[in-house]
Amino acid sequence: MNAQPTPTLGVSQCLLGEPVRYDGGHRREAFLVERLAGHVAWVPVCPEAVLGIPREPMHLVRENGVLALRGNASGTDCSEPVHWFVQQCVTTLANAGLDGYVLKARSPSCGLQVQVANETNPSAGLFAGELVEALPDLPLIEEDALAAHNTREAFLERVFAHARVRALFATPWTPADLVRFHTREKMLLLSHDRAGYDQLGRFVAQAATQPQEDVARRYRRRFMGVLAKPASVGQHVNVLQHVAGHFRDRLDPSRLTALHEAIDACRQGEHLVRDLYAQIRAMARELDIRWVGEQSILTPFPQELLTEELHD
Template identity: 40%
Template sequence: MERVVPAKGLYASDAPIRIGVSSCLLGEQVRFDGGHKRSDFLTETLGGFVEFVAVCPEIEIGLGTPRESIRLIRGADDADTIRLVGNKSGLDHTDKMNAYAARRTAALGREDLSGYVLKKDSPSCGMERVRVYAPSGMATRDGAGLFASALMRRYPSLPIEEEGRLNDPHLRENFVERVFAYRRLRSFFSSRWTLGGLVQFHTVHKLVLMAHSPKAYSELGRFVANAKRLERDKVRDDYELMFMDALKKLATTARHTNVMQHMLGYLREHLDKTARGEMVELIDDYRRGLVPLIVSITLFRHFVREFDVAYLREQVYLEPHPKELMLRNHV
C-alpha cells in the first residue's frame, strides 16, 4: 500500500534530526559509580531516525568516574538558594556547574537540536522531582538539576523530556510528535517564509492542534490572521512558542475521537452507508479503549488515498511521525 506523504514534506530537510541526550542513556559509562543507564527505546528504536548529541555535565565539569555522588542542598538562610555539593565531602560544585551550564547550553544552540532527553532524578540533569535536601537532611522531591534548569530556561519551546517518563506510551508518543513538529516548524522558519506560507503551515496542522488543544488552535488561528501587523521576528518567535506549548498538552481519547469524527465528515460523500457505519463503530471502539488509535488511523489513510481527499491528504495528523516507530499502536 502506498505511503501517505502529507504536506509536512514541504518543510522537510536533508539534514538529520538531532536530539540532545544525557550520555549515560546511550550506554556510556559516565555515572558516578562507573555505570550507565542505557535506554533501549532511545538506542534501539528512536536512534534509527535521529542523531544524538551526548552530554554529561558532571564529566564535562571535570568530575571523574567513578566519583563521589552529588546532591542538591537547600540553603539554610535562603530556601530559594540551591547548592550542588558532594554527598560526603560537602565540596561545592554549584558555581562551576552554573558557569558550565550557561556555556554549554549556548553552544547547543549551534547543534540544531529538535529535542532533548534528560536522565531522571539527576542533580545535574533531572527535569523535575529531583531530591533537594534541607540542612537537616530531610529531602523533598521538588527540585530540578542545575544543567536541566539552564537548558529549559534557554530553550522554552524545545521538546524536553526525561527518560523515565518515556516509559509511558502517551508521554512517549507526545514527545516524539513534538520533536518532529519542532523540526518541521524550524525548517519552515529557516526558509524564506511568507505569511501565506505560515497560513498553510497552520492549516495542515489543524487536526494535530485540535487533538491537543482546540482552544490553542483557535488562538493560533487568530494570531496568524493578525500577523501582518507584527514584525517578522515577533511572528516567528511568538508562533513557535504558542505552537509548541499547545503540543505539550497531551492529546486525549476524547479529542482524538472528535478529530476522527471531523475527518469522517470529509468522507461521507465517498462512503456508502455500510462503510460509514463501520467507520463510526471503529471510532467508538477506540473511544471505549477496545482498539488503539493506529487501527482507525490506518483505515482513514486508506480512504484518503482511495478517494484523494485533498484536505485530509495534507493533514500532518495522519502521520505526525514515522509509522515504523509504532507509537500509535499503544495509545
C-alpha cells in the same frame, strides 16, 4: 504527507551507553539507542563529566537560596566547575536548533525532579533548571517516562512537530507558506486544545500584516503551547468526526457507516485511536483526498517508533 525533517535531540550522554557516570558506567536506554537513534540527530551532554571520571557521587543542597552540588561522602562543594560548564553549554544549546531533550531522571544535574537535602519538595537539577529557563518551549522528558507508550508517543509527537515548525522558519518563508503549514497541522492542534486551535487560526489569518520575525516567534510559541496540552480521547473523537466529513461523498454507505462505528468504538475505548488514524490515512490515499492525507496527525512521527517492544 510531506517528509518529516530530522529532529535534533539533546540527551544525557549516559543514556546512549557512554561511560560517563560517576563510577565509569552508563545507563543505556534501549529505546533511544535501538529505535530512536535512526530518526534523530543527537547532541549528547554530561555536565558532571567536567569533574572527571570516575568521581565521587553527589547530591543537591540549597545554600543561601542557591542549589549546590556536594560530594556524598566528603561533603566537598563541586558546584563551581559544573555551574561554569552549564552556563556555557546552555548558551550553546540555545543556538543549536534543538527540538527536544531526554534527561536522566534523579540526576543532581540532569533530573527534572531531584531530591534536595533536608527539603520536602524536589527541584530541577543544576543543568535541567537552566535548560528549562533558557528554552521554555522545548519538549523535555526523563528517560524513565519513555517506558509508558502514551507518554513516549506524546513526547515524540511534540518533538517532530517542533522540528517541522523550526524547519518552516529556518529558511525564507512567505505568509502563504505559513498558511500551508498551518493547514497541515490543523487536526493535530485541534486534538489538543480547541480554543488554542481557534486562536492560532486567527493569528495566521493576520500574519501578512505583521513583521515576519514577530510572526515566527509568536507562532512557534503558540503552536508548541497548544501541543503541550494533553490530548484526550474526546478531543481525538472530535477530530475523527471532522475528518470523516471529508469522506461523506466519497465512501459507499456501508464503509461510511463502518467508519462512524469505529469512531464510536474509539469513544468507548474499544478501538485504538492511532489504529483508526492509520485506516484513515490508507483511505485518504486510496481516494486521493489530499487535505486529509496531508494532515500531520495521521503520521505525527515515523510509524516505526510506535512499537511498544523495548529491548534491554
